Amino acid sequence: MDKLLKLRFYKDKLFKSGIILLTLLSTVPLLLILFYIVKQGITAINWDFFINLPKPVGEKGGGILNALIGSGIIIFIASLIAIPFGAIAGLYLSEYSRDKLAYWVGLCVDVLQGIPSIVLGIIIYLWIVKPTGRFSALSGSIALAIMMLPPIIKSTEETLKLIPGTIKEASLSLGVPYYKTILRIILPMGLSGIISGSILSISRVAGETAPLLFTAFGNPFITTNILKPMSSLPLLIFNYASSPYDEWHKLAWGASFVLIMLILFLNIVTKILERRWKIQF
Amino acid sequence: MRNLKEALTMRFEYKNKAINSKENKKLYNVLLFEKIFQKSLGLIGIIIVIILISIFITLTVTSIPSINHLGVKFLYGKAWNPVTDEYGALPFLIGTLLTSLLALIISTPFALSTAIFLGEYYPKGLVSNIFKNIIELLASIPSVIYGFWGMVILVPIVRNLELKLHVLPYGVGILTSSVILSIMIMPYAVSLSRQVISMVPPALKEGAYSLGATRFEVIRKIIIPYIRSGLFAAILLALGRALGETMAVTMLIGNSHYIPKSIFSPGNTMASVIANEFTEATGSVYLSVLIEMGLLLFVVTTLINILGRQIIKRFILH
């Protein structure tokens, strides 16, 4: 074989090996992290873990019930705010995509998606915590809701845009008013996209700590009062991981394990739903 | 705008239907509802714009005390002393830039390789799916868990390294946080790069292959030059992501108020200072300075975001 050709083949093989090597190395952190979380987390989990409150320093055991309930409530309220708002905004963007205003709204959605979450925490602190004089779960929910908006809006917009225009025309030509056409035909057809976008956004904010630092703030006790400070899984992990106590580290590992499993589960559900609506059209 | 009153008072006489005034009223209501519906859709859009503008205005207005007190010294002052109301953010600016750029440098080769791996070598099939899922998993791990893991695993490793290099073995510091940051932005960089790579027209690649080029040559001489601007945008957007990252960095950077002397020194980023000190800030100037840093973060990440997306849009169009 020609010497030059040999050299080119050699370079090609070398490059490919390099690419494969670097790619494999990129996956190493994930495997390390997951492995460690599972190993440490599983040992920390028992029934007590779920139904108890954290114990004071020095005592063994304890659980993360306050964080579990807190995360649940905060995310639930955030979803109540973000999902209807986001779905309607996504509807607006898909129906009026040629309007000038729609361009700016789309731009704002993109910008909102890129805002560092700690800045959102500052904003909600200034808008709600400072005027009311107290930390509250509600303020945390509002901060999370703003973070949830862009994925929901995008997913809704995408699904609705996939619906063929001729369906709308068929309904209008039957004499059905525009708003009924949207509410009773178009929106139900886009429902699975809205749902998958919502679940995706929940999985994104479930692990967010920064926006809650100055809003929900955290709480060592269980509370269901959304006007009081409340704990959440990521807040608990942050506080306990930063502490010097082994017992608390153990709790943090357990909480990390629970959080990761939750996020994993939500991601899988999103994937299944996405496959459903992407095939439909 | 049709004259609804006229429509109401007109009498329709047809063979098939005689519409009485009750149905007229119903139809009038329908058209009214239509208008309300359409206007409220637009209203929701406007609310989103208002939210964004309000965020900017709030940050700016609450930064005014700090701007009045410090002026430009905010940007080049080196001393950070809340007791004497001296606030120089330079250490944090440097910390932010150092960690983000270092993270970019570390992650880019890996991200690009993975993107090429998934885009060119294994675009479909089991291998592709496995790696795609691993990358997506990496992307969904919360920042605080990255930080925690970094504390327990990375910090001792870095500490050993520092001991061997005869440097103060903090363990935490610029290097550690850059490493964790690079892992965190990698999935984002991979997905952006993959998108960009997928936009190379197959006809271009096939032309080169049919001339006898090897895969390496096609990648190096056709694909990379073609996606240059797209790659630049991808790196820019990943940088934007890194700048705003808070929790993991806060837990691993060592919380020092001095300009880091080397990558082994502890330091702080703008985000980590805010996270650490916001709830402790007493006095309105102190708080205002922290908010001003938030404003700076907001403006820079927004500009990078918009710029990056513009470049990608232009790249798609050409």
Added chain:
Amino acid sequence: MENSILKVEHLNAFFGEAKILLDIILEIPKNQIVALMGPSGCGKTTFLRCINRLHELTPGARTEGKIYLFEEDIYKMNLIVLRRKIGMVFQRPNPFPTMSIFDNVISGYTLNGIKLSKSQKEEIVEDSLRKASLWKEVQDNLHKKGTFLSGGQQQRLCIARSLSMKPDILLFDEPTSSLDPISSNKIEELLIELKKGYTIIIVTHNLQQAARTSDYTAFFYLGELIEYNKTQVLFSNPAKRQTEDYISGRFG
């Protein structure tokens, strides 16, 4: 023209600045089939969509001139009322995918909030499906979703859906262009049956289809109505040279 139910006077249609239809004057007679034909881009579909004011949906679209349905100006009429008097069948069958066959046929009523008893609904559905010659084929599967039907059956489902509203006029926008020859044939036979009870306007690309099925034909070219006459006359003895050129295949 005697017995006309639709009168079009000096209709001009625009998309923004571009004029699509120039000064169209036309009368549609009752219980006849009128075919609109012409090469691509001649405006025949735009004209059709002006009749039920679907044209206005496109941003930047507007019209000048008047159209009278039963002596009423359609631009002064309530839009919902107008559209209920006119049914439309589209190029590609578009049954509502989330609804069963039964619900599809009756959708004009349910979506408009018109309350009907179960027996009333069943009566309307059977009547419409019979008129669309689809009843026998689907009577046992009324509550299945419409998407399992063939293209031709789906199109007849859409026809049944329009028929259920008891319109006066039926508009067809190239209804058979996406169908195979046998289904197309069925639809053409159906049209000839339907004209006994309805007035039909059909846009078609297919000269033979126009010649076979219609009573009157309108030839459009570049937005103008070139010629409009009884089909037999237009095809055997066209008055304008452009018509003759189009019919003999010299362009289009």
